[in-house]
Amino acid sequence: MTEKNIIVALDDPLDYQGMLEVLDPKKCIIKVGSVIFNYHGRKILDEVADHGFEIFFDIKFHDIPNTVSKSIESFKGYPIKLLTIHLSGGSSMIKSALVSSKSIDSKCIGVSILTSINEKESKEIYNQEIPKTVSSMFNLANETDIDGVVCSPHELKLAGNLLQDKIKITPGIRLSDSNSDDQSRVMTPKEAIDLGATYLVIGRPITSHKDKASAFEKIYQSIYEK
Structure with a gap:
């Protein structure tokens, strides 16, 4: 595992400051997704940075190459x-995104298939089952030499085979006593790490807990305990 393997997702754009106060930037990275970014713009990046955290900027750039390139470069600093x-x-x-990411000292991570998508939806959208869709996406990631991928915990074994040296960011992480919410393919933190995840994205099990610091520590210890 790398030094900071837990990425905490700021889920609530109206109630996130408390999270930044109680979490330790030495133990985790903060995910800024499209919802909170659309609410607050670059102000949220400034706030996260001011608290000493590194950022996982998960807004999933998707446009023509030049537009994506220029958009990424605008976040330098x-x-x-x-x-x-x-x-x-x-x-x-x-x-193009990979070149621009390097110019702002960031790693470029490819999203294969959203973890909320089930088999029926995969056939509707991609005209094939999830494993075939993910395999095609991973092959493309390998061919383009992207830095890493986001994938469901249950694609980690495939990612390990096809993308051995790539970063693997895994959402759909829950404690064994948590509800699965809207992510159809979930796994516990320890299970995901054992299958080769580099980073774990964890949101609601921490952000919706009354004692957020305690919830984080429980997950942290579940990974590192012998």
Whole structure:
């Protein structure tokens, strides 16, 4: 595992300051997604940075190559450790995004298939089952030499085979006593790490808890305990 393997998602754009106060920037990275970014704009990046956190900027860039490239470059100066793009944007877009990500000292991470998508939806959208869709996306990631991928915990074994040296960011992480919410393919933190996840994205099990610091520590200890 890397030094900071837990990425905490700021889920509530109207109630996030408390999270930044109680979490330790030495133990986690903060995810800024599209909802909270659309509410607050770059102000949220400034706030997260002011509290000493590195940022996982998960807004999934997806447009023509030049637009994606210029958009990414506009975030130079922020402590964005990781940012996401949609692999479905194609090889030209991916390569442009990768160059721009390097220019702002960030890693470019490709989103294969959203974890909320089930088999029925995969057939509707991609005309094939989830494993085949993910495999195609991972092959594209490998061909373009992107820094890493976001994938469901249950795609980690496949990612390990096809993308051995790539970063693997895994959402759909829950404690064994948590509800699965809207992510159809979930797994516990320890299970995901054992299957090769580099980073774990965890939101509601921490952000919806009354004692957020305690909830974080419980997850942290579940990963590192012998």
